[in-house]
Every structure is written in structure tokens, then in C-alpha cells.
Amino acid sequence: MNEEILRVLLEQINSGLLSVETGINQIKEMYYSDLDFAKVDIQRQDRCGFSEVIYCQGKTTAQVVAIARKLNEHSRGNILATRANHEVYLAVCAEISTAEYNELAQTIVIKKGPQKSTGHILVISAGTSDIPVAEEAAVTAETMGNDVTRVYDTGVAGLHRLLAQTDKLNSARVIIAVAGMEGALPSVIGGLVNKPVIAVPTSVGYGANFGGLSALLTMLNSCSAGIGVVNIDNGFGAGFLASLINHPQC
Template sequence: MTQPDANLQNLLESVAAGEINPAVALEKLKHFAYEPVGDFARIDHHRKLRTGFPEVIWGQDKTPDQIAQIMTAMRQRSSVVMATRIESTVYAQLETKVAGLAYYPSARICAIAPANIEPEYPGTIGILSAGTADLPVAEEAAVTATLCGFQVQRLWDVGVAGIHRLLNNRHVIDSASVLIVVAGMEGALPSVVAGLADCPVIAVPTSIGYGASFGGLAPLLTMLNSCAAGVGVVNIDNGFGAAILAGQILRTAAKLNRL
């Protein structure tokens, strides 16, 4: 018996003997289980129990064989297994190793998931992109949120260079419970949106732009210096992180409604 298995048995025996009450045992379990995969990974199976969201595989810089082994282990305990930053050439190798794998090319995400995922939480995450070139990051956010059980509404190519495109779609802003706004170049769109919205705005700078955008640093600084209140900023090109933050906001709201 491995050490984690022995610890789990001891914990269960303590609950059965009345030495530990179930509530205390649950708290201990939140920080308990992980599973080694080869000599290169330790899967955190209880992350969803602790944080509300399961562990997600960062695909970039891993080999296809490592990703396949991790996904195979994770699917034993989760109905949705997701890997981010998966290029099409890597997916071509993965689909020969992992059965039932879906690929979202714009988002560069592959996943094992049900064909239809019903929203698990109330509310809508509105996702806006300034330009078409920002779509990979915006789609990473959209696909992540959908796979995590949230309703998503997309609105693409509504940057400030043609502000009428945004204003003609005010209904997307007005109907959202939380907004993710993705922009490169000078990164002005989140400030404009936050001046119109009555919900939290998560700004995502992208590395799209000419030389003086410094690979996304210029829009990042613009967003951090926003004059609009209620704007939070994630790292450059981090659509995944924006989706998880938006999800945590909606999960917290649902939790408060149950109190």
C-alpha cells in the first residue's frame, strides 16, 4: 500500500471510529490526493474539491507522450480533462494515443469532454475581442469557460478604432454577469467597456501589435492604468486565467445566494 493510500485508510478508520467527524475529514481530504504519473508529473485530483476547478494541463513544453499519459490518468476521475496551448501538430500525435479527444484549433485546446456541456452555474460570461488577431486568446477564454460549465457569449472585432461596432452591440455588455475583454495594440478597449458595464471587467492584454507594443507590455500597462473603475488585469495572452477568474466570480455569487 502506498503512503497516500495508507493515510486515506487511517483517515477513514478514524471517521468510522468516531475519532474525527466527517466535516473535519472532508477538510483533510481537500489537501490529500495526488497521483504520480511516471517520474514527471503528480496529478492533483482534489483541486476541484479545494478550489472549484480541476487541474488543467499546460501543454506547451510537454511532450505528446507526457500529455497523453497525464490525460489518460486524469480521465479515470474526471468527466472533463483539458490541455491548453496544444498546437495542431501536437494534437495530430495525441489523437493517436488518447481516445475521444476533441480539438479546438482557434483556442489551441484539446479536451476529453461530453459532446454537450450544460451550464452548471448561473450567469453569463461575455467575452469581447478588440481585433481578429486577438481571437486565439479570446477563444482560449471562451472554450475554457464553456468546458468549466459556464454560459458564454462571444463578441469579436469590436475595437476602439471603430467604436460604433461596440456601441451597436451594447446588449452583450448589458446582459453579461462578468466580462472578459481581450485587446492588443494600445489595449484601450477594456477601459471603454468598463465605462459602460455594471459588472466586473477582466482585461486580457495580448502580444499583438507593432514594435512599440513590446510584445503586449504596452496594452498591459494601459489596462493597469485604466481610469475606469472595476477593471482587473491578467497576464499577457492569459485567456485561460481570465476564464477561471470569471468563473470564480460567478461561483462565489452562486455560493452567496445559497447562504
């Protein structure tokens, strides 16, 4: 589609129907929209299977609203914003009434009509305190068109709680394991299943946890095969990766 538009624009420039400056600006607009403070990547869905995600932390409310408005104009699929507080959500919702907020995950989702969900991703957390990061992963995966099951508070301190979820572990295509403290949960799960496990360390823990660093190192040093590790508290990254594994045709 972009190739055809580009051909027409070039023909119009060559024939004098468009000035070179106007033509160049229109060509740029095919790939990104320049808002001065942000260059919104409006072609990312075509390249990567999902539109640009808005990371709200560090942005003003007005900036988030402007980016969301531009993405909403161009995106064919759902739009996701992460690390958004309730004030930002209210501002986005005033502009785009279909926006939905998940308070635990601190995410805003703008749904673009019915979306077919496929596959099965299991998001499992070690403790209740890990749920915000787990929810970010779950919402991300759901927004990208995946069926998601949540199982929370099944850490290794009470191993029987995890073993009681064996059927769910076995039925999932991809597992996202979220844990703070010592971060042992992904290693245990990796020794029980024959599918990819995405490990997410969280910053939950006492002083020697070093803000999630100890959990991160535990997961990186796991002796269980089939485990991949994302950054500390990066539920979004885990949900995105799980989606790509679940239906790589995107």
C-alpha cells in the same frame, strides 16, 4: 470521501493487512499520481472546483498523453489542455476518442458527459488578430460550465462597433475584454457597464507595443473601476477567473 478511505487504510496498516510502505503509497495516490516527470494533482477538482489543466507547451507529446490519461481516469468533470498543437491533439485523441480540438484557441477538451451551463460570460476582442487569445478564454469558460457569448473585432478604432453590442454588454454577468495595440478596450467597456471586466492584454501590435507590455500597462492604469487584469496572452487565466466569479460556489 477521502477521509473515509484514509481511515480504512490506516486501519488496514494497523491491523497488518497492509504494509506501511504499501499504505503510504496508496495514501499518496489519493492526492496525486506520480508519473516521474509529473505529479498529477488528481484532487484539485475537490479543492478548486475544476481538475488540473494541462499546459502543453514545453511538454513532449508522450508526456501530455500520459497526464491526460491519468486525469481522465480520476476526473468527474471536463478536462482541459491549453497551448496544444494539432500533433498533440491527434495523439491524445488516439488515446481518448472524445477529445475535441479548437485550432484557434489551441485547446483540447475531453468532455465527461453532459455538463450544465450557467450564467453568462461575454468574451469580446478588440481585433481579429486577438481572437486566438479570446478563444482560449471562451473555451476555458465553456469547459468549466458557463454560457459564453463571443463578440469579435469591436475595438475602439471604430467605437460604433462596440456601442452596437450594448445589449450583450448589459446582459452578461462577467465580461472578458481582449485587446492588443494600446489596450484601450477594457477601459471603454468599464465605463459602460456595472459588472466585472477582466482585461486581457495580447502581444498583438507594432514595435512600441513591446510584445503586449504597453497594452498591459494601459489596462493596469485604467481609470475605469471594476477592471481586473491578467497576464499578457493569458486567455486561460481570464476564462478561469470569469468562471469563479460567475458561479463562486465551485
